[in-house]
Amino acid sequence: MAGDEAASKAATSIHRSPSRPQLDLSGATIQGSTEDKNPAIVLPNQSDELSHFAIDIGGSLVKLVYFSRQTEPAVSCGSPPRKGGGGQDRQKEAYYEGWRRHPILGGRLHFVKFETSKLNDCLAFIQSKKLHCSNPSLGTRLHSNSGDLSGLDGLAASNGSAEEATVKATGGGAFKFADVFKERLGVTFDKEDEMDCLVSGANFLLRAIRYEAFTHLEGQKQFVQMDRNDLFPYLLVNIGSGVSMIKVDGDGVYQRVSGTNVGGGTFWGLGRLLMKCKTFDEILELSQGGDNSSVDMLVGDIYGGLDYNKIGLSASTIASSFGKVISGDKDLSEYRREDLALSLLRMISYNIGQIAYLNALQYGLKRIFFGGFFIRGHAYTMDTISFAINFWSKGEAQAMFLRHEGYLGALGAFLSYDKHGLTTLTSHQLVERFPMGAPYAGGEIHGPPIRDLNEKITWMDKFIRKGIEITAPTPTAVPTTTGVGGFERPLSRALSLRSDSSAALNVGVLHFVPSLEAFPLLADPDKYEPNTVDLSDPLEREYWFNILSNHMPDLVEKAVASEGATNDAKRRGDAFAQAFRAHLARLREEPAAYGKLGLANLLEMREECLREFHFTDAYRAIKQRENEASLAVLPDLLSDLDTMTPSDRILALIEGVLAANIFDWGSKACVELYRSGTIMEIYRMSRDKMQRPWRVDDFDLFRKRWIGEEGATTPPKPHRRALFFVDNSGADIVLGVLTFARELLRRGTEVVLVANSLPAINDVVATELPAVIAAAAKHCDILRRAAESGGLLFDAVSCNNGDRHQCQNGSVPPLYVVANGSGSPCIDFRQVSSEVAAFAKDADLVVLEGMGRAVHTNYNAKFKCDVLKLAMIKNQRLAEQLVQGNIYDCICRYEPGQDSEIYL
Numbered sequence: 086m087a088g089d090e091a092a093s094k095a096a097t098s099i100h101r102s103p104s105r106p107q108l109d110l111s112g113a114t115i116q117g118s119t120e121d122k123n124p125a126i127v128l129p130n131q132s133d134e135l136s137h138f139a140i141d142i143g144g145s146l147v148k149l150v151y152f153s154r155q156t157e158p159a160v161s162c163g164s165p166p167r168k169g170g171g172g173q174d175r176q177k178e179a180y181y182e183g184w185r186r187h188p189i190l191g192g193r194l195h196f197v198k199f200e201t202s203k204l205n206d207c208l209a210f211i212q213s214k215k216l217h218c219s220n221p222s223l224g225t226r227l228h229s230n231s232g233d234l235s236g237l238d239g240l241a242a243s244n245g246s247a248e249e250a251t252v253k254a255t256g257g258g259a260f261k262f263a264d265v266f267k268e269r270l271g272v273t274f275d276k277e278d279e280m281d282c283l284v285s286g287a288n289f290l291l292r293a294i295r296y297e298a299f300t301h302l303e304g305q306k307q308f309v310q311m312d313r314n315d316l317f318p319y320l321l322v323n324i325g326s327g328v329s330m331i332k333v334d335g336d337g338v339y340q341r342v343s344g345t346n347v348g349g350g351t352f353w354g355l356g357r358l359l360m361k362c363k364t365f366d367e368i369l370e371l372s373q374g375g376d377n378s379s380v381d382m383l384v385g386d387i388y389g390g391l392d393y394n395k396i397g398l399s400a401s402t403i404a405s406s407f408g409k410v411i412s413g414d415k416d417l418s419e420y421r422r423e424d425l426a427l428s429l430l431r432m433i434s435y436n437i438g439q440i441a442y443l444n445a446l447q448y449g450l451k452r453i454f455f456g457g458f459f460i461r462g463h464a465y466t467m468d469t470i471s472f473a474i475n476f477w478s479k480g481e482a483q484a485m486f487l488r489h490e491g492y493l494g495a496l497g498a499f500l501s502y503d504k505h506g507l508t509t510l511t512s513h514q515l516v517e518r519f520p521m522g523a524p525y526a527g528g529e530i531h532g533p534p535i536r537d538l539n540e541k542i543t544w545m546d547k548f549i550r551k552g553i554e555i556t557a558p559t560p561t562a563v564p565t566t567t568g569v570g571g572f573e574r575p576l577s578r579a580l581s582l583r584s585d586s587s588a589a590l591n592v593g594v595l596h597f598v599p600s601l602e603a604f605p606l607l608a609d610p611d612k613y614e615p616n617t618v619d620l621s622d623p624l625e626r627e628y629w630f631n632i633l634s635n636h637m638p639d640l641v642e643k644a645v646a647s648e649g650a651t652n653d654a655k656r657r658g659d660a661f662a663q664a665f666r667a668h669l670a671r672l673r674e675e676p677a678a679y680g681k682l683g684l685a686n687l688l689e690m691r692e693e694c695l696r697e698f699h700f701t702d703a704y705r706a707i708k709q710r711e712n713e714a715s716l717a718v719l720p721d722l723l724s725d726l727d728t729m730t731p732s733d734r735i736l737a738l739i740e741g742v743l744a745a746n747i748f749d750w751g752s753k754a755c756v757e758l759y760r761s762g763t764i765m766e767i768y769r770m771s772r773d774k775m776q777r778p779w780r781v782d783d784f785d786l787f788r789k790r791w792i793g794e795e796g797a798t799t800p801p802k803p804h805r806r807a808l809f810f811v812d813n814s815g816a817d818i819v820l821g822v823l824t825f826a827r828e829l830l831r832r833g834t835e836v837v838l839v840a841n842s843l844p845a846i847n848d849v850v851a852t853e854l855p856a857v858i859a860a861a862a863k864h865c866d867i868l869r870r871a872a873e874s875g876g877l878l879f880d881a882v883s884c885n886n887g888d889r890h891q892c893q894n895g896s897v898p899p900l901y902v903v904a905n906g907s908g909s910p911c912i913d914f915r916q917v918s919s920e921v922a923a924f925a926k927d928a929d930l931v932v933l934e935g936m937g938r939a940v941h942t943n944y945n946a947k948f949k950c951d952v953l954k955l956a957m958i959k960n961q962r963l964a965e966q967l968v969q970g971n972i973y974d975c976i977c978r979y980e981p982g983q984d985s986e987i988y989l
């Protein structure tokens with residue numbers, strides 16, 4: 086397939102579902118100055134009424150799910166601009182091009198909650214964010230400002246007055262408070278059935294969110310990978326104020342089989358009455374220091390301290406919750422509040438667990454999912470419920486919990502709009518992010534919503550003060566279970582309860598990126614795991630947390646400098662550091678808080694966190710300096726390479742990629758190294774040290790594939806197309822990648838350079854590549870012609886050293902640049918841009934370069950086609966662990982693909 090076809094396939098491959106909404110770009114104008122980096126775009130004919138939010142008003146809590154449009158072309162739109170036009174126009178053209186190519190609405194889903202008794206907070210929140218305003222006649226304003234903090238800038242045509250807006254609403258409050266919403270906000274509720282919503286919310290989450298469901302046993306959280314084709318039947322137990330038990334057999338196919346009036350409302354109500362607790366969390370907190378044996382009547386109390394072995398009950402089994410109270414002659418005030426709280430929690434949780442089990446038994450269901458805000462991510466509650474299910478079912482049935490626990494109904498109501506096309510999205514197209522503002526944007530609970538960066542920084546300060554409560558976990562004692570009776574004491578007794586705000590960080594902002602797909606060349610997509618290092622090991626986790634913490638001062642310094650070291654930049658730098666440290670503290674305490682944790686997630690989160698505080702490219706200056714220094718020596722390197730035999734040359738080229746990978750500003754050791762020499766000195770030193778065999782060395786095999794057996798008469802056919810996942814700026818891209826790419830081109834292989842959509846450390850970004858290539862092309866005819874035919878060069882560049890080498894067949898295949906859809910130093914092949922996926926279809930060679938992409942992630946990944954993994958390991962411990970080697974050792978791993986032709 087020719088490149089143009091591939092590109093056009095990339096463009097068409099996204100028009101998947103005609104039912105998806107499209108943006109009407111006709112008559113679009115850019116508002117504001119053309120010099121403005123982030124101008125607003127006005128779409129006067131975009132009349133698709135925006136469905137801003139859906140609401141679930143329950144007996145205790147109001148749950149709000151709201152949508153904000155993707156206001157900038159998605160990260161996957163980093164393709165280089167096409168020919169024609171002046172600089173400014175070209176930018177504009179590229180911008181529109183992005184929108185044309187990705188007309189499906191991307192956007193973000195936010196989750197917030199309020200107490201029903203504080204409905205005013207909720208109304209104020211909606212009002213301040215203008216969620217209720219959608220006025221089609223005014224058109225829509227789209228801002229390209231990526232600094233959209235809470236996600237809603239520029240969403241609505243904001244004249245403040247709401248025209249007849251209808252909003253999906255569920256829960257009893259949809260009836261009870263319909264008039265209030267009409268009066269105060271002018272919105273009319275379109276009521277959706279609560280059970281319908283719970284079921285569709287749960288089905289969506291279980292299918293589309295990779296780490297949604299988990300088990301919780303004896304303090305251990307374990308994510309359960311649901312098979313989307315084998316989801317049904319299951320029992321859904323929603324523990325809100327009251328409890329609903331629903332047997333779910335499919336989409337919209339369910340039956341509410343049972344329920345109980347003894348639920349979260351009972352717990353909270355009795356907690357207020359008995360312990361005089363002001364908040365729900367206070368009860369949970371109290372329970373952690375409780376001993377229920379002073380309140381509950383235990384089997385041992387009845388049997389004189391003995392177990393009742395005959396029927397399998399231990400002495401510590403609760404025979405009767407609160408039963409001991411009848412025999413003592415004590416006033417309420419004479420009981421410890423902690424003990425009462427624990428008895429209450431156990432009573433409610435066991436009871437619900439038991440009823441759930443009986444229903445599962447009656448309907449032959451093995452899987453039971455618990456939702457509703459009674460759970461509140463509280464370890465002891467979950468352990469108690471799990472214990473009950475496990476005990477009564479003798480291990481047959483399994484209790485699972487949902488990360489979005491209380492939002493099922495609100496999410497279901499939102500999905501019922503059906504015009505976002507969300508129900509068809511797959512996990513590949515969803516990215517969950519955890520911006521610091523997320524828990525606060527919901528107000529309160531904590532209100533008021535954060536509107537700008539300034540407010541967010543102020544919030545950060547508060548968070549940190551609150552965050553001090555988030556201490557490192559005290560090691561938990563060995564669980565003291567007493568046979569069938571359950572835990573004597575809460576396992577998590579020693580831990581302080583997480584504040585609600587930090588618990589709210591369990592639920593992030595869900596980004597829909599319709600243009601992301603799974604990489605089609607993965608050999609076994611279901612088994613694919615991007616992370617090499619297993620962070621479920623506490624020692625490993627601590628090591629990498631420390632690495633990231635220690636790197637902070639240097640990173641903050643670079644970030645602040647990149648923004649001119651102004652006072653504002655310094656303030657943002659501090660806030661960034663606080664925010665990222667808070668994430669680390671949160672994850673130290675609960676590693677699985679954000680889903681399954683891998684090193685790649687941490688490295689990406691750091692980049693996201695920088696962006697959150699408006700550091701768009703912290704290493705901008707460094708990247709530029711290194712590019713210039715490398716471009717200056719490129720001509721000499723090219724001449725050297727051209728004097729070599731093909732066999733020596735391929736070795737020199739791979740050596741070159743490995744040696745240049747030393748320029749890594751994310752590695753502490755490397756950053757220290759740079760103090761001791763210039764870029765060129767370090768590059769030369771690195772090259773001089775290149776000695777084979779490398780620590781992992783498949784070079785001989787690769788050379789065979791490249792030039793064939795020695796003395797063979799017919800050389801192997803060159804690869805058709807190479808997909809080269811590039812890494813760092815400077816020597817890495819200029820002296821390593823481009824020289825290798827040139828050789829591939831010379832042999833007749835099409836080359837697609839796949840670079841980041843957004844910056845990450847000193848990685849080269851797709852939009853920066855055309856300029857780098859243009860500069861390199863001045864010294865090389867092959868690169869120039871290939872870049873021209875790949876549409877990368879606009880102005881004819883003349884080759885000033887007259888590259889004499891021609892391609893084998895006289896013509897040069899195209900060189901393309903494609904953005905990968907990510908802004909991380911690693912790559913997760915479950916989610917790449919649709920352009921990469923389209924270009925992959927014809928590729929027969931994948932090259933992964935650098936420690937992030939070839940070692941931290943994908944070291945063990947298997948591909949359908951040939952793959953070459955090239956990296957220098959710039960961390961001593963990792964080198965020891967992974968390859969029994971040392972820092973600066975190199976990896977050259979070559980694995981012929983399952984489907985590739987065997988030439989050997």
Ligand SMILES: Nc1ncnc2c1ncn2[C@@H]1O[C@H](COP(=O)(O)OP(=O)(O)O)[C@@H](O)[C@H]1O
Nearest residue numbers: 143144145146325326349350365457458459491
């Ligand atoms: N911050 C909180 N405020 C009040 N109740 C809470 C809070 N966090 C958890 N809960 C518990 O969650 C229950 C409400 O759960 P939810 O799923 O929202 O149900 P509902 O729709 O009936 O309000 C409350 O009765 C209480 O037990």
Ligand SMILES: CC(C)(COP(=O)(O)O)[C@@H](O)C(=O)NCCC(=O)O
Nearest residue numbers: 749751752753910935936937938960
């Ligand atoms: C972030 C990185 C993966 C980038 O490496 P690259 O992909 O550029 O080779 C790497 O710098 C890294 O793992 N740094 C942390 C390890 C350390 O400082 O020792």
Ligand SMILES: [Mn+2]
Nearest residue numbers: 812813848910
């Ligand atoms: Mn890198």
